[in-house]
Amino acid sequence: MSKELAMKSNKVKVFEFIKEYSITQSTDEYPKLTTQYLSEKLDMQRTNLSSILNQLVKEGKITKTTTRPVLYQLANFQLTNQKDFENLIGYNQSLNEAVMLAKAAILYPQGSPHILLTAESGSGVKYFAKNVYDFAVKSKVLKNNAPFTVFDCKTFIENPTIINEMLYGDEVNTGLVHQTNQGMLLIKHVELLSGYQRTMLFSIITSNKMPSNQYVELPRNYKCIMLCAIASDASKDLYDLYRNKMDFVIELLPLSQRPLKERFALLELFLKQEARKLDRVLEVSTNILHSLLLYEVKDNIRGLKNDIHTGVANCYVREHDVHHHHIELLLSDFPNYVRKGMIYYKTFKEEIDEIIPGDCKFAFTKNEVLKNRAKENNANIYRTIDVRKKELKKQSVSEEQINTLVSLQLHQDFQEYLNELSNRVSDKEQLSKIVSMKLISLVERFITRVSSELAINYQENILYGLCLHINASLIKVSSKQRLANEEIKRMIDLYPKHYHLAKEFVHEIEEEFRVKMNIDEIIFTMLFILNESKPVTNKHVVTLIAMHGDSSASSIVNVVNALAMHNNTYAYDLPLDKSMDDAYEDLKEQIIKVDQGKGIILIYDMGSIRTMAESIAFETKIEIKYLEMPVTLIGVTSSNKASNNDSVDEIYEYLQTKFKDIKYFRKQSDKKILVIISKEQSEVTRLKSYLNEHFDLSNVTVHVIENSEANHLYNEINIIANEGKIIGIIGNNRPNLAQYPFAEVRWLEQKNAKTLEEIFIEEDEARDDINEIFEYLKDQFNEVDVDGIKDYLLDFTKSLEVTLDATLDEDQQIGLIVHLVCLIDRISRHQAPIVNFIASNIILNHGMLVSKVKELLVPLEMALNISISDAEIATIISIVKKR
Incomplete structure (x- = not known):
């Protein structure tokens, strides 16, 4: 030894x-x-x-x-053991062009290249340059011990003299330019160099001389690969000036333009680095990974790294006294703007789910990423579900969440189950050796009926699979229900006809074999017949006729479908006594229901219907084309004229004159229109004065609507929209018109908008973001009635502003809402409270404030029958105060 x-x-x-x-x-x-x-x-x-x-x-x-x-x-094992630039995340994807240009620049026989790098702040310029240096060494363009020097002009922006001395030297010391002879020099933020400093740099680049420097001369054999990094937001003139002096120009893409897979690779790298620093295992939920993947990073890669470090540091402080080797990151450990990333999950759901499987728990060690994914392949769907539930219970997941997760995986599990069943038999003869001919006949008759009624052709594997499944269920009948009631209801609502057929079939099986099956069997039978649901009919454009009256549209649609015989025309009747808010929701429901994905032709009688439909189209993204047939309006006008004792000729001529130029289609116009809704003349005058004083209204027409009653408002908006493009609406209350930006009067002057369009941007985006975060939370926290507490939470944030004498920005509002929902979820699942060392100081020093905030939370506590502790309230105060 x-x-x-x-x-x-x-x-x-x-x-x-x-x-x-x-x-x-x-x-x-x-x-x-x-x-x-x-x-x-x-x-x-x-x-x-x-x-x-x-x-x-x-x-x-x-x-x-x-x-x-x-x-x-x-x-040179650090370089020879890897491919060129391989340690650059995205080297063969988003950075591929930059890498190829860098290789070309280094290998170009001209000698020492001069490269201009353009990038946003924090995009990894230094790291990229170091990889270029390593490639130059490996390619023997530079010696193994060649100097690699980095100088950031931004560090010394307050003292230009130091920049001169550092770069070009003085009577005592040589500068970095001289010291980096036979090596590589990276100068960051060259846009900050003065005219004199640029002249010196360009002289070196073009002739290897520093004519203005009386102290230092460059050696005759001076050779330096020089990389000059310029900010992407530098002026065009300055950019062109540098570009014309350089041999190559390389652009590094900002983080926002790089694929999500690359961003996830960066997350992995940074989290492993943090795990190495702490010598801990970091457990991270999918919610946090969603947020980190999608939030708007303020400083690109550097900002992402710093935010991850902040979250891990907060987590370490919170768990410091616990002494566990595994520590779990929470959303509350991160800044509010990071949590905001959740609102974009739905938009990128498919791409995100490919990167981050929903049934995984991630753990980051110093060397690797661990994914705990319970996967059990069984030729028994019940056993598969039971195993999955057992694994989830080990992780202390609530029963309701377990049901939700099982439901989300149901279709994937079923597909694997069907594949295994199908592989057991190859023909009916082999099937008959396992399953009785009576059962085979029943299943064959059922599939024949389904094929006929749903116009679907099924392959033999569906017959074999369903026979084997029913046979196994008959052998071991179980009254235990595995599927969640919510999933059962969802399936029934989505496929009512399939449910009816499956229910009758299961009842027939029960009668024939004298057994009692649970409702799960109906759902599994539905999954079998849904597996190859390929209707022979194609989707088409549909026509929707919408008119005022109890049955006006329905009567016309009955005639149209009878004559055309295609049954692709639908009706919406708008009773005269129905409120416009209810009408809006009813019309929206009908549009969603009849749409087949190819678009809708809407034929309507009055402008109020079109105005609502335009808003609904904006909300739902359903394509709608509009055709006005104003028979109701013509009839009303004729009736009014007749009541004045006008003759038939007078009425006829009036109607011809009034409606001769009617536009069946809304004309396109470049005219910009701003709408003010207010019945107060003084307010209108003040608003017009403010708008004229702060914005250029030379190409904008201002329309005022005094009556804000919904029906009148919709008709007025329809008329105005025929004149041009409505760029926004200003008023005291938001109308139900999603297609138009809206600005509230009371906040108008506080926005300090520079252009007319900016008046509407912030408020619309904030409203959309808040709604998106609630939608996301609703998907993620199934035990919490997010819809039911939405108003409570919004009221609380507003009241909190008054109590704390502070204005919460959008990020703070979103962060606070996310924290409260997480808190409610923890309380409802009886989990231990999160330790917050700052909370005790707040309770001790600001007890009165804690009491006031507690009063604000009473309505929420009563609604949910929960109690929020003083420590949690102090944590809420600390979240708002510190950010």
């Missing part, structure tokens, strides 16, 4: 000597050493030394020649 230890120690000693000696030599490549030389320097016998050197060769740490004598050389 002592001999092995001595050998190990000697091998380390030999390698360290070769490495240190080689790095200190100023040669184009590492020096080649003989065994004799090493033996003398290390005072070792040549036989023992040769054995050690051969081991190092096998390990790839040194190389040897085939000459005599044999020469040994340090291998």
Whole structure:
């Protein structure tokens, strides 16, 4: 054993000597050493030394020649063991063009290239440049020990004199330009250089001279690969100036333009680095990963890294006294703007789910990412569900959440189950050896009926699979219900006809075999017949006729469908006594119901219907084309004229004149229109004065609507929209018109908008973001009635602003809402409260404030029958105050 230890120690000693000696030599490549030389320097016998050197060769740490004598050389293993630029995340994807240009620049036979890098702040310029340097060394364009120097002009922006001295030198010291001879120099933020400093730099680039510097002259053999990084938001003139002086221009994409897979790779890298620093395992939920993948990062890669570090640091402080090797990150550990990323989950759901499987728990160690994904393949769907539930219970997941997760995985599990069943038999003869002919006949008759009624053709595997499944269920009848009631209801609502057929079939099985089956069997039968649901009919454009009256539209639609015989025309009747808010929701429901994905032709009688439909189209993204047939309006006008005792000729001529130029289609116009809704003339005058004073209204027409009653408002908006493009609406209350931006009067002057369009941007986006966060929370926290508490939470945030005498920005509102929903979820699941060391100080020093906030939460506590502790309230105060 002592001999092995001595050998190990000697091998380390030999390698360290070769490495240190080689790095200190100023040669184009590492020096080649003989065994004799090493033996003398290390005072070792040549036989023992040769054995050690051969081991190092096998390990790839040194190389040897085939000459005599044999020469040994340090291998540049940090570079040779990987492909060029391989450690750059995205080197073969979003950074592929940048990498190819960098290689071309380094290998170009011209000599030392000058490269202009354009990038947003925090995009990894220094890291990219270091990879370019490594490639230059590996390609033997630079020596192994060539200098790599980085200078950031932004660091010394307050003192230009220091920039001169640092870069170009003075009477005492040589500058970085001189010191980096035969190496690579990266100058960051060259847009900040003064005119004099640029002149010096360009002189070096073009002629290797510094004519204005009386102290330092560059050596005759001066050779330096120079990378100049310029901010992407630098002026075009400045950019063009540098571009014209450089040999190559390379653009590094901002994080927002890089694929989500690359961003996830960055998350993995940074979280592993944090795990290494703390020597802990970091457990991270999918909610946090969603947020980190999708939030708007303020400083690109550097900002992402800093925000992750902030979250991990907060987590470490919170868990400091627990002394567990595993620590769990919480959303509350991160800044509010990070949590906001959740609102974009629905938009990128498919892409996100490919990267982050929903049934995984992530754990980041210093070297790897662990994903705990319970996967059990069984030819028994009940056993698969039971195993999945058992694994989830181990993770202390609530029963309701377990049901939700099982439901989400149901279709995937069923598909695997069907595949396994189908592989058991290849034909009906083989099937008959396992299953009785009575059952086979029943299933065949059922599938024939379904095929006929649903116009679907089924393959044989559905017959085999359903027979085997029913047979197994008959052998072991279970009254235990595995599927959640919510999933059962969802399936019934989505596929009512399939449910009716499956229910009758299961009832027939029960009667025939005298057994009692649970409702799960109906759902599984539905899954079998849904598996190959390929209707022979194609989707089409549909026509929707919408008119005022109890049955006006329905009567016309009955005639149309009877004559056309396609049954693709639908009706919406708007009773005159129905409120416009209810009418809006009813029309929206009908539009969603009849849409087949190809678009809708809407034929309507009055403008109020069109105005509502435009808003609904904006909300639902359903394509709608509009055609006005104003028979109701013509009839009303004729009736009014008749009541004035006008003659038939007078009425006829009036109607012809009034409606002769009627536009069946809304004309397109570039005219911009701003709408003010207010019945107060003084308010209208003040608003017009403010708008004229702060904005250019030369190409904008201002319309005022005094009556805000919904029906009148919709008709007025329809008329105005025929004149041009409505760019926004200003008023005291938001109308139900999603297609138009809206600004509330009371906040108008506080926005400090620079353009007319900016009046509407912030409020609309804030409203959309708040709604999106509630939608996301509703999907993620199934035990919490998010819809039911939405108004309570919004009221609380407003009241909290008054109590704390503070204005919450959008990020703070979203962060607070997310925290409260997480808190309610924890309380409802009887989980231990999160430790917050700041809370005790707040309770001690601001007890009155805690009491006031507690009063604000009473309605929420009563609604949910929960109690929120003073410590949790103090945490809420700390969240608002610190951010």
